[in-house]
Amino acid sequence: MTGGLLTDLYELTMAASYLRRGMTGPATFSLFVRDLPPDRGYLVACGLEDCLTFMESYRFAKKELDYLREEQRFDPATLRALEKLRFTGDVSAVPEGRVVFSGEPLLEVTAPIAEAQLVETALLNHLTFQTAVATKAARCARAAGAARVIDFSFRRTQGIDAGLAVARASYIAGFAGTSNVEAARRHGIPAVGTMAHSFVEAFPDEEAAFEAFTADFPDRTTLLVDTYDTLGGVRTAIRTALRADGPGSLTGIRLDSGDLGALSVQARHLLDEADMSSTRIVASGGLDEYSIAELTAAGAPIDVYGVGTKMGVSADAPSLDSAYKLVAFADRPVMKLSTGKATAPGAKQVYRGTEGDVIALRDEPAPGGSRPLLVPVMRNGRRVSPAEPLTRSRDRCAADINTLPARVTRLRRPETGAVALSPRLEQTRDELRAELLSRVHRLRSHA
Template sequence: MSDVTTTDLYEVTMAMSYVREGMRAPATFSLFVRELPPDRGFLVAAGLEPALDYLSGFRVGPEDVREFAKALHRPVRDVEPLLGLEFDGEVRAVPEGRLVFAGEPLLEVTAPLPQAQLVETYLLTQLCHQTVVASKAARCVLAAAGRSVIDFSLRRTHGPQAGFQAARLGALVGFAGTSNVAAAARLGIPASGTMAHSYIEAFPDEETAFRAFARAHPGPVTFLVDTYDTAAGVANAARVLNDLRRGAGCAIRLDSGDLGALARRARATLDAAGLQDVRIIASGGLDEYAVDTLVRAGAPIDVYAVGTRVGVAADAPYLDSAYKLVEYDGRPVMKLSSAKATAPAPKQVFRQPGRADVIGLWNEDLPDGAVPLLGTVMRGGRRTGPPDTLADARARMDADLACLPAAARRIHDPEPPQPVVSRRLAALTADVRHRIEAAALGSSAGHGGARPVSR
């Protein structure tokens, strides 16, 4: 069984029907976010690289067919028409790291209809979860205002894979390291960690614990100082560091209490002991809001370790996202449902400095001075270039943030930019709506339904 079966059952039932009906013409689906979560001025596009890995290896095998049949309570022969189905379509997408806004497609898939349908769920899980976590992590970097931020989220994320993704996304937006050893090794990013309160409690007293830890780690060490009394813990740490002639690269960590006040007292104690180069790390339920408060208050904290609230994007853990059919067999289509209407046809987003993004048709000419956000990243089921790098994604994010209005970068009550629709897309949308409504009225009249009243 492969990742092909990581899908909703209705994707399978629809794909089976399409195959049975001979509906294999090219279909385009658009994946986008309807509305930004509360208190978000932007989103950071993320999750594309693992999504492309999935599409590159997508093939319905015999075991997948058996699992589909079992889930449907149908004989295997009924599902066998899906056997051997591979993804050989085209993908256009916003590269990781770019900032995106409501209504703008993150990704569009054009492939034979059964293929494009079956990959929906997996693509949504990858892009939506990673975009929402990356966006919160980026806000932590903004709040830290140049101070280092480290990922401590692994133990509180929704499973090891989510923990890996959180570490990767932190690196993508500029975190200085992660506590996740596996992620650090796979991604080539710094691993960072200190000690737990249990370590201190295992020794007769705090100073003995610090000395034992320093003996085990001859390089720079970080002491957790708030297991018992924080002021005494800082004093013990300072004494041990001076006795062992440690300083440069070492740190103390505050994990609870009034972090701002404690950091000020700790800084005074360390400075008085001649340990001006010992850093202060803060952790314990931090996210961009807490970091912003501490930074604005002038807390002498050098490194912010963020965990639970960031790794699960606690205040906005999901996106109001959709993956909608916008064209089939050359025919533009759209959904007319109240409050969930969609726009037809494959699309492009045009970005111009100092102006609102324009959502237009894929084949529109570029407006003067505009750059397109979506590029073709897969053709014929294969990548069009090598995998992207975290450094490239970070550079794109930094460049977009530099051009983002200050009101959108605010931590509290941000004002997200609102994209506009091009004239060509607006006209096509009106035409398609008219065609659908006319067809519905004609069908209703043909079946004896009520005729529209002339006005």
């Protein structure tokens, strides 16, 4: 969704002031996550694609300008300026799927300050939400070991748009598919699904329901077995399959309640006894990385985990401590001193080397053997390249996570990756802070 009013009122108010005063000098804003949530050692960058679409199409429609004139009493000169306004800036960003750590810019915008300010809300929104969810999903996928994980979250994500974004983010993070059909269509993600309890209940009994489903979908028969009694359901599923096309005709069974570890062992035993060792066991019901890790550790014979709500809203960390901060304006670095929220000044680059990451000023040379994480993604308001295939972001994510040490990937109280500031960035920050503090003290002594 795009539109000039998809922003906070203060962005428009400030933009009006900047435009009126001819303050069109380039500003650089840096978007980063200050501190990671307690049980996160890394983040998976996600949401860039929606940011680029938003910036490229940013403009004010007539009804939006009418609203600003009639309800917000914007003056004619400002409205004329807004009518012409487009996003014309340069943007560098970390590509989707890349692993990043706290304090590292995910994206930097350099643009006339009014433009840079107006897109703040949407940029923060997309990157905060999608990075939180991609990170949660990566944890689930990793916890499942060799088992596959699929996205079942659509019914309880925070909105329909959110459901589409979650399916995409979780696929980047390593999920094998999604139940969300529109997301599957739009992004080319494998669509997956089984049946609901209501299907079983709509027939006179479970056996009749299983027979109908097996007849209608002989090539993808996954039967939900826990509507009345789980192991009874497994036996009914086996009987139905044997009566239909034999042992190979049952693709899978799904367990959705009870003790998934114990039930999967018992179900596996029944299936193997019936010569159905290729029938997969799908488990679902309130799962997240913590419960999946327990099942994996216990050796539960589960082939596919359907993960829903807790991943889809990133339940234990539904937001990130993200910020979009002015770091340079009209060629001078800036920073704020607000308690607990001080920023580091200047346009930046992050260099990743074997010793960890270094956040540096953008014009510093790369340390030997390191590579820059931020790449140019937009110039003069236009993308520099088309959207990359989702599989490329997905491969990047898998490769990045594979390089992380266990102390960073562990689920509980991990360490975060090593991040240092370059000596020049530290010096710039210290000098500017000293200058600002001395000004504050001068003002205090006048008060």
